[in-house]
Amino acid sequence: MATDMMKAVIAEDGQPLTLGDFEKPMLNPGEVLVKVAASGLNRADLVQRRGAYPPPKGASPIMGLEISGTIVDTGEGVSRFKTGDRVAALLAGGGYAEYAAVDEGSLFPVPDGMDMVNAVCFPEALMTVWANVFDRVNLKSGEAFLCHGGTSGIGVMALQMARLAGASKIYATAGSEEKCTLAKELGADRAINYKTEDFETVIKEDGGVDVTLDMVGGDYIQKNISVSKPDGRIINIAYMNGFTAELNFAPVLMKRLTLAATTLRARPVDEKRRIRDAVEKDFWPHVVSGKIRPVLEQAFPVADAEDAQALMAKGGHSGKIVLVW
Template identity: 70%
Template sequence: MTAKMTAAHAETGQPLALVEMDRPEPGPGEVLIEVAAAGLNRADLAQRAGRYPPPPGASPILGLEVSGVVAGLGPGAGRFKTGDRVCALLAGGGYASHVVVDEGSLLPVPDNIDIVTAACFPEALMTAWANVFDRAGLKPGETFLCHGATSGIGVMAIQMAKVYGASKIFGTAGSAEKCALARDLGADIAINYREEDFEKVVKEAGGADVTLDMVGGEYVQKNIGAARADGRIINIAYQNGMSVTVNFGLVLMKRLSLMATTLRARPVPEKSRIRAAVEKDFWPHVASGKIRAVLDTTYPLSEAETALAHMEKGGHSGKILLTV
């Protein structure tokens, strides 16, 4: 009889509910994880609404990151052994009691980090590295502007820039409390975008070499205005709109680079490269506590629908997790 698992799943647009499904089996180079916790991401909301389908071959179950324990190994998978504590970046399938993933997308969970809390790290760290450091090329001594400073990705990006040696870090957030958190995480200047014009503040403080943006809309032009010469602006989402009128004069005069990326559909070897870089350059700082998780709320897997509503409403800081 085929082994079974529990998942929070539904047809597109329908409320999530617990269902019993066949448990996946690890293929060559893959690892089966018994899930302890799964991280929520805004991409889950887009997939649930039918706007962000999983890549070919990926699980239709929501969930792009998990933590848990290795429960099985496919042929050729040799880095980890059964019982090891791990966290992983996924192309899908995290809202479940078990998930299969290529072993190149796994990170070992340090002994001093709680197994549930570990689910806060993989997607955010790897997204921040792939965009801020790999594509946009932030260098020690440069300035960094992070929008959504207290989002799941923002809290990691700010801490990573700090330990990497950014000379000045700007963070935007929507309340005094969130600005205080951004400063606590390493932002030198925290900007309440409801009360201040971030473009003006950043320009007056010398401008940004690298900008990480998930807002889009009117921020596209304002990011251009806030950038320093030879600045790099990279978008990972356009929550306030993908269509916008842009005056490219400053892009030309400042020699700016405008970029955008996604992570989910990248090939397995590319994800393995990203994971290896994160493990080498930033995972030691996670183990030491210099880069810490910011956990907003946990919900049991059976309340996945409520957890998604919490994320969609906004107002949270850091990660929302489902516990299995």
């Protein structure tokens, strides 16, 4: 194979994922080239694969939003990181590949002694939670927090971050007793099995929450409004159960609520650098000390990417599913 070629996971219409040949990415100013050791799966990859979440302009068409690996080349103007550094990184695409080009502002230094499979469990989830829960709706110490999908790739970080940020009471929803147990280990004071309990009833009886992180949408939108305290904030990062709902907005008005939603992927690199900087300052020291731990469901050899995505699609997992190169 020519040296400017690499292996990448190819998704052809209706076919199982396979490894194919792809051109190695070229470096733009400010980017580094990473030899990928591990690629993190995200639910967004499944949505991209079925054609509903195309990569933003300029991003690689290859799936994959986060990697860990070693820098093998640096582009013009790269100042902080150098060849040989072990890094974990957020990407707008291109993570299911042997090499990835990453803006320097989307990199984290992998702590000494941490392996690459554990390292890839952090970037997308930490940055998404910070950008939404802490930046956009400003969860503060002493406030009550609800995290839906408490054992999702996102949820396992959100619970740990909220606990470290001093949330007064943390609620999580999850789909089994086993997942509820894990949510409590990660910081939830009360884990609600949404298949057997109604979170609206439980949380209303308890007095409500200040901040809700939701990826479910649909009929959860009205219930999130219902469990919010006055001046409460609800942030959606997805609407897995539907973008539409018929809503009664009276409690939004009367309780002075904020409803918000954001995506991370298409934000400009400067904005991602701001988010990386904040995560690195506020939460990365807890990754280094082990107070925030990775939660790994399973690591698959990259040749088994199809099985890895099938596991995520089935939805039985907790935390991260990872591909190893």
